[in-house]
Amino acid sequence: MAADVQMPAPVCLIENKKGELMVNQKSLEILSSITKPVVVVAIVGLYRTGKSYLMNKLAGKKSGFSLGSTVQSHTKGIWMWCVPHPKKPNHTLVLLDTEGLGDVEKGDNKNDTWIFALAVLLSSTFVYNSMGTINQQAMDQLHYVTELTDRIKSKSTPNTDDVENSAEFVSFFPEFVWTVRDFTLELEINGKPITPDEYLEISLMPKKGKPEEVKMYNLPRLCIRQFFPKKKCFIFDRPAHRKKLSQLEKLHDSELEPEFVEQVESFCSYIFQHSNVKTLQGGITVNGPRLENLVLTYVQAITSGDMPCMENAVLALAQIENTAAVQRALTYYEEMMNKRVQFPTETLRELLNIHAICEKEAIEVFIKDSFKDVDQKFQKELASQLETKRDGFCRRNQDESAKRCRALIQDIFNPLEEAVKDGTFSKPGGYGLFLQKTKELKQKYYQQPGKGLQAEKTLQEYLMSKEDTADAILQADQSLSAKEKDIEVERVKAQAAEDAKKQLEELQKKTEEMMKQKEKSHQEHVKQLTEKMEAERKQLIAEQERALALKLQEQEQLLRAGFRNEAEQFEKQIKSLEKRMSESKSGGCIIL
Template sequence: MASEIHMLEPMCLIENTEEQLMVNQEALGILSAIKQPVVVVAIVGLYRTGKSYLMNKLAGKKTGFSLGSTVQSHTKGIWMWCVPHPQNPGHTLVLLDTEGLEDVEKGDNQNDCWIFALAILLSSTFIYNSIGTINQQAMDQLHYVTELTDLIKSKSLPEQDGVDDSANFVGFFPTFVWALRDFSLELEANGKPITADEYLERSLTLKKGSDMKIKSFNEPRLCIRKFFPKRRCFVFDRPAQRKYLSKLETLREEDLSDEFVEQVAEFTSYIFSSSDVKTLSGGIIVNGPRLQSLVLTYVNAIRSGELPCMENAVLTLAQIENSAAVQKAIEHYEEQMNQKVQLPTETLKELLDLHRPIEREAIEVFMKNSFKDIDQKFQRELGDQLVAKRDAFVKKNMDVSSARCSDLLEDIFGPLEEEVKQGTFSKPGGYYLFLQKKQELEKKYNQAPRKGLQVN
């Protein structure tokens, strides 16, 4: 398929400069060419926790997203890699690798919050990658989740006091996957083996009580339970001996621990088979151009000091696509009218009979390409434009008829005029001859086809 994208390596999608977030135009160009539905998988986590290794695995490559073997955080901003979906033909897998959170060199963590929020807003599966076990420290590092309601709005109108806006998020928040790296505990509880998912659910259990300590214990857990009703957990052993860890991408499979290889295979299999296509509220399926529009809308909102708003993003998308749908419908109408209507028509009825089915087709073209046309605003605009186009054809029909009749009259009566000038009829009986000739020529004019409405 023409819209299948083969990126040989990842590219920066959103650059995190010290001043602000910047969108990379070249990456947007790649998205705009992907007409297939997109499955968007984003990963976040503290810096130096091996996020990029998992993303390269999902891309089916050993290298690509930068792993970096020093303690410096490697990925600045959000990097994107679009590859054909390995299990769903006709779909594109968009992988988003984010810079490490809480990088000591950055100092400012406001941008961390935005990177975290963008990863959630853009993805259909959101992977949180951390080292070790799910303990209070790991939960505290997820404080970004507790700030989500402050960072994202779902509605453009202010909520009434006391109304919780977060209920609106859940419908289009991604699936949450916690990836626990270098996990060394036995997965068991009360002496019985448990699954990684059960381990996650046990870790999200709330404590009873209302003092500050219990509140801060419960808050991140409450947020994860509320925002991410669909969640999974995967644990990974340490992949190899410590001395090899910095060379993870060059290690051969047989040098990695068997458990780790098996765990990575299970993880990638889940992501491929269970990650949904990115959809927006109202079940709108996202393709490359729509994802491009979301990136721009959200980043522009952040840059202008506003909160990214899901409703506004959908409205912006509707504006772009519905304007394009009107344009497509008008082009179809003009093309078909020019092809199927030979001007001038003998009657106005003939023109209108040809116009009606083409007008219906144009409306169908619009309906097929539009979505969320609130209050039929764009359909009305299309209606107005179609009326104007029809009226223009009616006028053109008259003009073409006028021109054709004038040309015919000139061709047919020109020679008669010439004969009058030369005195052909200035003789006895000439007037009778002239009338006879004139009558013949009038008959010839009346018999000529396709003169249209201006015949008289």
């Protein structure tokens, strides 16, 4: 599939067969191909309330999601339609249409709550669709929102209480949009016109009275206030005459009520303009593959009888993404080293300087793509792998140098070996001639460029292999006295010892350079990790501040309206958020 996903029609994302939820493989393949950030809009509501019509409009199509024309519910499970975002270039709009809640044909409605919860967990904008007015019946139908704390965990820690759990929801949850269909009332209070948003705000106000008497009335209202960071309302007139409603998807706009057409256009415009990209805690942008993993993680938790945990889902996603980030960083390092290093390098320092640049860039690749790297497990793995690969390039550099030097030696010293075979030096004064010729050829060898690190070692190994030949020529040279020969033997031994000492010093120097490089590598990892952790800490504090501001705003509205008891319910959540924010600001040390 191309980068701009082209889906001619929706596909089932999560099947609901006999009360069992299953992920559809075809839909996962589609998501895995979407590399762009996704804006996810999910719609829920009672069956046969026109949810699919709105989703088709968002897709820019007259049909697609099944509308049906009878009282039978058409959409089963959750269906998905991915289209290029009409207003945000390089973004994909993912539309999720859910099966109708309260379908009498299902008999057992226990998984309605799971469908509702999944729509909340997966979306960045959550649309609740109802008919008529926002009255107590509509609120009673929204009882699923009151069960979210029993169905979803924000934190994986076992000692997290309900207050701490629900306090976190506002950081994770999508924007809440209530769409009211076939609205017939006048939008006014005490003779003054009000906006749909004001209508929603008034409708979400709790009722005063004894707690046991008003509990069921207030609970869904307080849950919506507590959980959802932003709330919006749209009302829609009846689209057409009742007899035409069964053919709604076939009707042209000219055949619909003008007010309805205008209201739908306003709804779509708002969704396109204001629906945010799906993000996870820490400001992590969700693309197709990440959404795919979220779907799998949440459905697996549900089918295994566990509660979907938002933190666990992020950590599971981090495990996959961080593994891939390590591999991308290593691949980048190898590609850049192969591109930039001209083997063999003349010095180890030259190679290590290039390594330092490539390593820094590879760490940047990892840092950019990684998140939630608990205890720096993956960065430590990257550091270890980079060190191994660096050592591999050092060995290759040495091997290439030795190979080049051996070829040079064979080419340069071949005439000397041929002369030895021909007996050129088997005569009085031959040893002096042999030494002179050897000196000339060594000089020629030293003048050759591109020999690399093994130049001296390879030459000494060669000369050592010819010591017996040199000694034979020395002993055969009748122009030298026995004493002169002994002196020469001692000179050769002293030279060999000097060469060995020189090689040992070079080895020590290389070891020191490698140790310095290792320390520089460690410092580079710490530097980039520190910067990333600081950025993540600021992001987390910003999220917590937003959540706290929303809680305080809701609390203040309730206090202004005289609902002191209800406002106190926010107090524990506010204190929990303040505590977490304080912990975030204190930060922590980095150990790598």
